[in-house]
Amino acid sequence: xxxxxxxxxxxxxxxxxxxxxxxxxxxxxxxxxxxxxxxxxxxxxxxxxxxxxxxxxxxxxxxxxxxxxxxxxxxxxxxxxxxxxxxxxxxxxxxxxxxxxxxxxxxxxxxxxxxxxxxxxxxxxxxxxxxxxxxxxxxxxxxxxxxxxxxxxxxxxxxxxxxxxxxxxxxxxxxxxxxxxxxxxxxxxxxxxxxxxxxxxxxxxxxxxxxxxxxxxxxxxxxxxxxxxxxxxxxxxxxxxxxxxxxxxxxxxxxxxxxxxxxxxxxxxxxxxxxxxxxxxxxxxxxxxxxxxxxxxxxxxxxxxxxxxxxxxxxxxxxxxxxxxxxxxxxxxxxxxxxxxxxxxxxxxxxxxxxxxxxxxxxxxxxxxxxxxxxxxxx
Numbered sequence: 001x002x003x004x005x006x007x008x009x010x011x012x013x014x015x016x017x018x019x020x021x022x023x024x025x026x027x028x029x030x031x032x033x034x035x036x037x038x039x040x041x042x043x044x045x046x047x048x049x050x051x052x053x054x055x056x057x058x059x060x061x062x063x064x065x066x067x068x069x070x071x072x073x074x075x076x077x078x079x080x081x082x083x084x085x086x087x088x089x090x091x092x093x094x095x096x097x098x099x100x101x102x103x104x105x106x107x108x109x110x111x112x113x114x115x116x117x118x119x120x121x122x123x124x125x126x127x128x129x130x131x132x133x134x135x136x137x138x139x140x141x142x143x144x145x146x147x148x149x150x151x152x153x154x155x156x157x158x159x160x161x162x163x164x165x166x167x168x169x170x171x172x173x174x175x176x177x178x179x180x181x182x183x184x185x186x187x188x189x190x191x192x193x194x195x196x197x198x199x200x201x202x203x204x205x206x207x208x209x210x211x212x213x214x215x216x217x218x219x220x221x222x223x224x225x226x227x228x229x230x231x232x233x234x235x236x237x238x239x240x241x242x243x244x245x246x247x248x249x250x251x252x253x254x255x256x257x258x259x260x261x262x263x264x265x266x267x268x269x270x271x272x273x274x275x276x277x278x279x280x281x282x283x284x285x286x287x288x289x290x291x292x293x294x295x296x297x298x299x300x301x302x303x304x305x306x307x308x309x310x311x312x313x314x315x316x317x318x319x320x321x322x323x324x325x326x327x328x329x330x331x332x333x334x335x336x337x338x339x340x341x342x343x344x345x346x347x348x349x350x351x352x353x354x355x356x357x358x359x360x361x362x363x364x365x366x367x368x369x370x371x372x373x374x375x376x377x378x379x
Contacts, residue, residue, distance in 0.1 A: 041069065044090060059090050066091065066138075091139040099141055105130055106145055113152045120160035127153040128185070135190075150199045154206045158181060161206075165213045172221040176232070179214040186210065187239060211236060211256045215263045226267055226285070230292045233260050237296055261301045264293050268308065272377075283312055303361075310360035311373060314353060321349055324375070331373045333357060335365040340375070 039159050044059040060070040065161060068083040068090065112123045126351065127149055164178050164299045186207050218224065218232050240256050270287050271277070290305050305367045314331070318324040318340075338350040345353070357363050357371070 004099075025204070028127065040064070042101045044093065046093070057086065059086055061090065066094065088140055091137075093140060095142060098106065098300070099136060099139070099145075102130070102133060105133070106149070109152065111148060113156065120156050120163065123156045124153065124160065124185075125310070127156065131189075147198060150202055153201045157186065157206050158209060158291045161210045161213050165217065172217055173223060175217045176221065179217060180212055183207065183210045183214060183236075183239070207240070208255050211240065212259050215259045219263050219266050226289065229267060230264075230289065233263060234292070234296055236260065237298070255297050257300050260296070261298060261304060262302065264289070265304065283315070288310060306361040310357055313356045313360060314373070315375070316373075317349070317352060323349065328377055329375045331375050333369055333371040333373075335369060 040063040041060055043266050044061065046059070047055070048055045056075060057374075058070075058072040058076075059068060060072075068086060071078040071083055071086055109123075109127055112118050112126055130149050131146070131153065134142055134149060161179060161182050164175050164182075167175065170178070186203055189203055211335045214236065216231070218229050221229065222234070237257065237260055268286060268289060271282060271289065274282065277285065286308065288306055293301055293305055315324065323340065323345060329341045333353060336350075338345040338353050354365070363371070365370070
């Protein structure tokens with residue numbers, strides 16, 4: 001394959017690449033002279049090897065960032081507006097030797113991806129190293145190889161995270177730790193080029209998949225305390241907000257936040273159903289969890305926090321007024337009245353409830369607004 005690519009290119013182009021001596025300053029084009037002084041300038045000569053053809057293109061470029069500073073086509077200098085026509089072919093020619101050296105590793109990565117005998121961990125290590133080497137290249141050929149490698153890499157990451165979640169040999173804590181390590185690998189990836197949107201989206205999708213599995217394992221853990229679970233959720237959200245892979249894609253981050261909200265809801269349900277807690281202990285623990293949840297600053301979590309706080313404050317108010325029923329009952333709040341199982345509460349109590357509702361939920365009532373809650377539903 002290496003020989004085929006090299007022969008094909010040589011048939012089309014004869015390449016001359018040499019470092020040129022810096023010319024005297026061109027008084028008519030001080031911007032070009034300034035470019036040349038800022039970095040080593042190299043020269044690429046492309047000769048058309050076609051029958052009776054003498055067409056020659058000389059491309060002078062800045063070595064440090066491969067920026068074209070001059071193009072001479074058949075002895076005629078082209079304006080900067082036409083430089084872009086030569087960027088792709090220049091990068092392809094300059095990167096061809098490195099691509100040739102990488103081809104065996106690219107083929108090896110493909111074979112690894114197809115092999116059922118190689119572990120996902122080994123495949124991921126190989127593909128991450130190939131990714132690092134391809135990142136230095138920017139030709140169209142290199143981009144195609146990067147896309148292929150990225151797809152294979154994310155596929156292996158998905159397989160590994162799924163395998164960890166379904167493993168019967170790993171403890172809950174081992175699953176959590178390994179999933180966190182996978183997530184850190186994805187979040188450490190950099191996407192500096194604006195033309196790599198497809199690769200960025202692949203990473204965003206897999207970030208969500210791993211984060212979802214991680215939250216599931218945190219929720220299922222029987223060894224972690226509620227405090228530890230909440231701290232893990234807070235850390236996951238913090239790292240998600242800081243990660244390059246999802247910084248520009250709020251929708252994916254929103255999905256992770258929704259999963260976090262669902263996990264907080266399950267933790268609250270666990271507290272309510274804990275028969276070893278007294279009513280006072282249960283209320284205190286729920287308030288503590290809501291305070292920690294508020295620190296997460298989740299837009300999707302705010303309504304739930306408000307409703308949960310309103311439930312607690314309503315419970316306390318009804319208890320103080322001697323109106324809290326013994327068993328389960330339906331509470332309904334409308335603009336002009338509050339009822340428990342259809343029985344209207346005193347007007348003064350209703351006004352206090354309305355104030356609590358507006359304070360906790362921020363709800364402004366109109367005639368069509370109604371809130372329905374189940375009292376003592378988890379007791």
